[in-house]
Amino acid sequence: MNNIRPCLRLVQNSIFFQGQQRFLHVEKHKDYLRLINKNDTMDFHYIWLRHNCPTIGKSIHPKTNERIVDCAAIPPEIKPEHVELVENEKKLKITWSKDHTSLFDLAFLTSNAYGKNRLETKKPQTKIEDIELIYDEKNQHETYLANCYERLKKYGLVVVRQRGLDTEDIIKDFLPCGASVVETHFGRIEDLRPDNTTNQNNDQLGYTNSAINLHTDQPFIADPPGMQLLQCIRSADKGGDNYFANARHAALYLREIDPNAYYILTTTPVHFHRKQKEFQSIHIGPIIEIDNDDVKQVRHSYFTLAPFNFPFWFTTAYYNAYRKYASILYDPQSQYRVKLERGDFVLYDNYKMLHAREEFTGPRHLRGIYFRHTDVWNKLEKFSKDKI
Ligand SMILES: [Fe+2]
Incomplete structure (x- = not known):
């Protein structure tokens, strides 16, 4: 369909991914984040990322490793201050506020990807x-x-x-x-x-x-x-x-x-x-x-x-x-x-x-x-x- 296109707005650099030379970027969108390598994209809502934050003490109990955040308590409009790829670009760092960051393994995100290669549909226009x-x-x-x-x-x-x-x-x-x-x-x-x-x-x-x-x-x-x-x-x-x-x-x-x-x-x-x-x-x-x-x-x-x-x-x-x-x-x-x-x-x-x-x-x-x-x-x- 002519006006269904992947939405692309690059905000970060090219990198090496899992030992292979592949381009990878991270984009911030209105209510979700997009990871891009040469052939694929993966989208994650900010609320999903906050809900699945691996930070001990903030989101995970230090003794039991259980989740301690209830998604109902996360503001629906939550949005990170900053996102970047770190540690040889094998991890995604999300800064939510001055005292809270999340560090995600890209392997974890890949295995839990629910918005792969998603296309956005624009309003129909006809000529x-x-x-x-x-x-x-x-x-x-x-x-x-x-x-x-x-x-x-x-x-x-x-x-x-x-x-x-x-x-x-x-x-x-x-x-x-x-x-x-x-x-x-x-x-x-x-x-x-x-x-x-x-x-x-x-x-x-x-x-x-x-x-x-x-x-x-x-x-x-x-x-x-x-x-x-x-x-x-x-x-x-x-x-x-x-x-x-x-x-x-x-x-x-x-x-x-x-x-x-x-x-x-x-x-x-x-x-x-x-x-x-x-x-x-x-x-x-x-x-x-x-x-x-x-x-x-x-x-x-x-x-x-x-x-x-x-x-x-x-x-x-x-x-x-x-x-x-x-x-x-x-x-x-x-x-x-x-x-x-x-x-x-x-x-x-x-x-x-x-x-x-x-x-x-x-x-x-x-x-x-x-x-x-x-x-x-x-x-x-x-x-x-x-x-x-
Ligand atoms: Fe008819």
């Missing part, structure tokens, strides 16, 4: 020019596919202008030989228009001219389609702009600014329940699904959420967590706004991006097609710029 491209049939088709791949991989979506109206031709761009689009309870291809007659189960918002706020598609099935392509056959007379937000990036930013909200949304199962006249499906799972400390998939769909049924004491906490996540997603600075014109399309990752549209007038007509992640990546990866 439409990052995700847009104009199709030109005079250019090589491979270059067009490579450009789609780069944008999809980096930003989670690509907007292609002037690709044309041949839906089947566009489908071929993103499917490898022998693969097919993902059919849903609406059919193979959706004709998203208020006067829809071609799809099954069209008693849903997509087939009206109403505004639809940010959401992912098909969260009520166990394995939602990984990508969606929306092709514009006819734009609206008024309104109907689409907008998109990167839900993965927003979730990682939520983790930085409100870990409690992130924890609630990643661990609390909710019911996604699609109930139509002739179709019904339920999936139970968290809004943010994580895997290996990263966001694997977001399910976010206010119009298919079943009534919450949490314990009374937890209900307000859940609403607060949901609202906090939404406040990041609904910030216009976090959104790409796109007016699709006749012949344009947008392709986006349905696990990582939310999509929405404004209310509109006129016979606006978009076609919706779903793909599997594996099919799209298999097709596009060979056009990656470092391979052609």
Whole structure:
């Protein structure tokens, strides 16, 4: 993700570490300290360091070697006056005050490291020019596919202008030989228009001219389609702009600014329940699904959420967590706004991006097609710029 970067602000020197010539630095940050060698970083909160201070008499009982400090007694805003690497840079010296220093073995810190190679996530910022491209049939088709791949991989979506109206031709761009689009309870291809007659189960918002706020598609099935392509056959007379937000990036930013909200949304199962006249499906799972400390998939769909049924004491906490996540997603600075014109399309990752549209007038007509992640990546990866 383009604006997730390690935060680096060096305040100390290079050194030898454990007999090997490796650069090692220590940095002071607002509420934590960072140790850096050539390849790795380790972050420790100041409160953790004070809690685990090895100083006999201050933190450890001189006779029993037991800890004598209760972390509840440590001020949450504690910050050292000075930090430095000493004793051939095998130890970290922290000066808390005139009469209290801590001397940590780097081996102890390494074996207890809980914030290794941590990346900081900045607030999502969007630039439409990052995700847009104009199709030109005079250019090589491979270059067009490579450009789609780069944008999809980096930003989670690509907007292609002037690709044309041949839906089947566009489908071929993103499917490898022998693969097919993902059919849903609406059919193979959706004709998203208020006067829809071609799809099954069209008693849903997509087939009206109403505004639809940010959401992912098909969260009520166990394995939602990984990508969606929306092709514009006819734009609206008024309104109907689409907008998109990167839900993965927003979730990682939520983790930085409100870990409690992130924890609630990643661990609390909710019911996604699609109930139509002739179709019904339920999936139970968290809004943010994580895997290996990263966001694997977001399910976010206010119009298919079943009534919450949490314990009374937890209900307000859940609403607060949901609202906090939404406040990041609904910030216009976090959104790409796109007016699709006749012949344009947008392709986006349905696990990582939310999509929405404004209310509109006129016979606006978009076609919706779903793909599997594996099919799209298999097709596009060979056009990656470092391979052609
Ligand atoms: Fe949708």
